[in-house]
Amino acid sequence: MQNKIEIKNLNFFYNEKQVIRNFNLNIPANKILSVFGPAGSGVTTLLRSLNRLCDLSPEARSEGEILLDGKDIRSPDINVTELRRRVGIVFDVPTPLPMSIFDNIAYGPRLKRKKKDGKISETVELALRQAALWDEVKDRLTVPAMSLSGGQQQRLCVARVLALKPEVILLDRPCSGLDPISTAKIEDSLTELKKQFTIIISPHNTQQAGRISDRVAFMLMGELIEESTNVEVFKNPKDQRTSDYITGRFG
Amino acid sequence: MKRRIKPQTAEKIAKGAIWTIALMVIGILIAIIVYILYKGLPVINWSFLTEAPRRMGKEGGISSSIIITLSVTALAVLIAMPFGIGTAFYLAEYTRDNIITRIIRFSAESLAGIPSIVYGLFGYIFFLEILGLGWSVLSGGLTLAIMILPTIIRTSEEAILAVSKTYREVSFSLGGTKWQTIRKAVFPSAVRGITNGIILSVGRSVAETAAVILTVGSDLKMRTMAIHFYQLVMEGISMENAYGTAAILIILIFFINVVANMLIDRFIAKGR
Numbered sequence: 001m002q003n004k005i006e007i008k009n010l011n012f013f014y015n016e017k018q019v020i021r022n023f024n025l026n027i028p029a030n031k032i033l034s035v036f037g038p039a040g041s042g043v044t045t046l047l048r049s050l051n052r053l054c055d056l057s058p059e060a061r062s063e064g065e066i067l068l069d070g071k072d073i074r075s076p077d078i079n080v081t082e083l084r085r086r087v088g089i090v091f092d093v094p095t096p097l098p099m100s101i102f103d104n105i106a107y108g109p110r111l112k113r114k115k116k117d118g119k120i121s122e123t124v125e126l127a128l129r130q131a132a133l134w135d136e137v138k139d140r141l142t143v144p145a146m147s148l149s150g151g152q153q154q155r156l157c158v159a160r161v162l163a164l165k166p167e168v169i170l171l172d173r174p175c176s177g178l179d180p181i182s183t184a185k186i187e188d189s190l191t192e193l194k195k196q197f198t199i200i201i202s203p204h205n206t207q208q209a210g211r212i213s214d215r216v217a218f219m220l221m222g223e224l225i226e227e228s229t230n231v232e233v234f235k236n237p238k239d240q241r242t243s244d245y246i247t248g249r250f251g
Numbered sequence: 252m253k254r255r256i257k258p259q260t261a262e263k264i265a266k267g268a269i270w271t272i273a274l275m276v277i278g279i280l281i282a283i284i285v286y287i288l289y290k291g292l293p294v295i296n297w298s299f300l301t302e303a304p305r306r307m308g309k310e311g312g313i314s315s316s317i318i319i320t321l322s323v324t325a326l327a328v329l330i331a332m333p334f335g336i337g338t339a340f341y342l343a344e345y346t347r348d349n350i351i352t353r354i355i356r357f358s359a360e361s362l363a364g365i366p367s368i369v370y371g372l373f374g375y376i377f378f379l380e381i382l383g384l385g386w387s388v389l390s391g392g393l394t395l396a397i398m399i400l401p402t403i404i405r406t407s408e409e410a411i412l413a414v415s416k417t418y419r420e421v422s423f424s425l426g427g428t429k430w431q432t433i434r435k436a437v438f439p440s441a442v443r444g445i446t447n448g449i450i451l452s453v454g455r456s457v458a459e460t461a462a463v464i465l466t467v468g469s470d471l472k473m474r475t476m477a478i479h480f481y482q483l484v485m486e487g488i489s490m491e492n493a494y495g496t497a498a499i500l501i502i503l504i505f506f507i508n509v510v511a512n513m514l515i516d517r518f519i520a521k522g523r
Contacts, residue, residue, distance in 0.1 A: 053424055058347065085426035095421050098440060107435070108425035164425060 004029040004168060004198040005050065010064035012045055012222075014057065019045045021222045023064070032190060032199045034209035034230075037219035038245070043202045044092075046219070047170045050200070051087035052080055068168070085112070088161030092173040094153030096145035101137050104145045104156060108164040123163050131159035132189045151182025158186065162193075169193070171201040175208065187212050206246050210234055218242045284501060291498025294491050300499075304471055304479070309489045313479060313496055319388065320475040320503075323467060324456040326392025327399060328449060334396075335403030336445060342404075343411040344433055355404075363401035370398040371465035378466060386468035391475075394466045395459060399452035406451065410444025411437060446511055454504050476500050 005027040012020035019042045027033055035043050048054045049062060052073060066073050073083055085108070097104050105124040124141075128134040133155040137148070145156055154174060161169055171190075175183040190199055190212055203209040209216055210230065217227040218239075225239050237243040256264075302312035338355065346352050374394030384390045414437050422432040460477045469478050476496050483493040 051424065053420070056420065056423060081426045081428055084424055089424050091417075091420075091424075095417050097418055097421060097436060107422070107427075111425065111427050111431050111435075160425065 002029050003027060004069065006065075006067040006070075008065040008067070010046075010049070010062065010066065012042070012049060012054070012062045013060070015059045019222050020049075020062075023222075023224055025217060025224055025227060027198065027200060028215065029198050030194055030196075031214040032194050032201060032212055033215045033217060034201050034203050034213035035217045035219060036203055036206065036209050037225075040221075041219040042222040043219055044172050047089065047172050047200060047202060050168070050170055051084045051089055053084070053089060055080070085164045086166055087168040087170060088164050088166035089170040089172065090154070090157045090161055090174045092176050094150055094157055094177070096148070096153050096156055098144070098146060100142045101145045101148070101156065102141040105160050105163045108160060123165075124159075127159040127163035130162050130189065130193060131155045132185050133159055149182075151178050151185065154178060154182065155186060155189070158189065166197065168198045168200065171199070173202050173204045176204040183208070206234075218245065220245075287494060287497050287501060290491075291494035291496075291501075294495030295498060299492075299495055307471065307486070307488050308479060308483050308492055313476060313492070313499070315472045316474055316476045316479040316496070317499070317503075319467065319473060320457055320477070322388050323391045323395060323463065323475055324453055326388060327395035327456045328453055330392065330396035331400045331403055331452065332449060335400050335448075336407050338404045339407030339411055339445075340433060343408050344429070344437070359401040359404045363405065366461070367398055367459055368461035368465070370394055371462035373397070374462060374466040386466070386470070386473065388467060391463050391467035394462050395456045398459070398462055399455055402452050402455070403445075403448050406448025407441070407445045410441040410448070413444060414440045442515055446515055450508055450511055453507055457500060457504060 003026045005025075007023055007025045007027070010020055010023040011018065012023075023046070035046060037043055045054065050066060050068075050073075054060045054062070062074070068083070068087070071078070073087075097107060099107075102121075102124055105127050106120050109120055109123050125134060125138075128137065133152060136152060137156075145153065148156060154177075158169075158171075158174070175186055178186070187208070190201070193199065194214075201212070203212070213230045215227065216230050216233040218225045218233065218237075218241075220241055225242050226233065226237065228238075233242065234246060237246065299312040300317070301314050303315045304313060305311035338359075342352050342355060371394065374390060374397070378384045378390040378393055379386065384393075418436045418440060419432055422436040427436070457475075458477050459475075460481050463475050464478055464481075467473065467475065467478075469482060474482070476499065480493050480496040480500070483489050483496065
């Protein structure tokens with residue numbers, strides 16, 4: 001099993017507050033990894049440090065290594081905009097930009113370089129198909145993305161990331177505001193997508209983690225408590241805290 | 252504690268009071284506009300628009316004043332716009348709160364509150380006396396540009412800061428650089444607020460008298476509409492032509508407002 005990402009001794013601070021502690025984790029390629037834990041465990045920070053979106057906060061500071069294909073993404077010679085294309089992120093609430101459906105998906109590809117519009121429309125169609133949204137929007141690509149329903153908007157955000165042709169997809173509680181049907185659609189497309197991408201998801205509950213993940217990591221107070229296969233963590237948790245959390249004793 | 256007024260009654264009183272205030276204000280504004288148009292429109296005809304003024308403005312039209320007004324205003328806005336919007340983006344996007352931004356903000360605020368005649372005096376001394384530009388559209392345009400700069404900076408900065416932080420984050424997360432993010436995600440959402448500031452500035456430039464009289468002058472063939480209007484009234488030359496001029500001023504500002512908003516809807520803010 002090949003590792004796409006290796007995190008070594010990661011410590012992360014906002015000002016003086018430490019949100020991630022001595023974190024070590026190997027993330028295998030072409031698998032779905034669920035990272036979960038109660039609110040404030042540092043899951044969002046972890047995901048956001050994988051494409052250095054955390055850099056946008058001036059008070060953020062980190063130590064350690066995050067290797068993507070063996071190269072540290074925190075080293076000074078890394079091109080951050082290029083890194084963010086390789087490691088795309090879907091946020092916890094749908095975040096369509098105030099423009100048409102087509103322009104939303106084409107936003108990333110157009111930033112890269114001027115392509116002929118014919119080529120871009122192929123990219124847009126493929127991304128929308130992969131995110132299982134194409135059939136619902138193919139006749140109204142020019143309407144504002146804000147007019148879609150919440151579930152459609154979130155699949156639009158997935159498609160927007162796919163249009164970047166990334167290697168890794170981060171999803172930060174992508175279904176937290178969605179109904180069960182929209183959630184199922186997103187989960188279905190993720191299972192399909194892991195053939196091509198490495199997927200790291202922060203599920204909105206443990207059931208979702210159980211349904212879709214290959215591997216599961218449990219975080220608490222910024223520390224990794226345990227990481228193993230899906231079955232292993234849910235059936236035979238090694239740590240008492242993990243078992244307390246998944247059986248609902250706290251959380 | 253015992254309530255003295257029932258909540259429903261309080262609600263009705265509040266609603267009634269707010270409605271009364273709003274209707275009064277709107278009523279007064281509309282009354283002024285209607286009165287000026289009522290007095291001014293009968294004077295306006297083709298020759299009033301196309302002929303130069305004669306006999307101190309008692310006869311003839313105001314064609315020269317219209318042209319001077321438009322050129323002074325256009326010059327002022329074209330100069331102030333890039334500097335103002337640029338400064339606003341610098342303040343909102345490129346710096347954190349520090350001593351330099353505080354100085355810029357404080358200056359802009361103070362400058363916005365200075366009476367326009369002080370700008371006129373500055374323009375007179377600097378552009379006419381020191382640079383020797385003479386009474387001219389150029390002197391007036393430059394002076395007005397300085398006068399409206401603070402307004403453009405403040406309104407643009409507010410419009411930029413009002414753009415959702417999410418849009419910036421999304422743009423960065425899709426591999427956008429800072430400049431791409433500003434250009435493609437922030438600017439289109441801020442453009443309406445920025446335009447409002449510019450329209451406000453256009454209005455101030457078109458209506459300005461004190462700063463313009465000291466820099467463009469008040470020669471009959473070389474004065475803006477506002478100054479023409481001022482002279483017609485103050486010298487008791489022709490109230491009718493004064494109202495005609497005022498009516499055209501109002502129509503002009505209205506027209507600029509509508510056209511600017513149409514252009515934005517059509518080209519920049521589509522889908523927003």
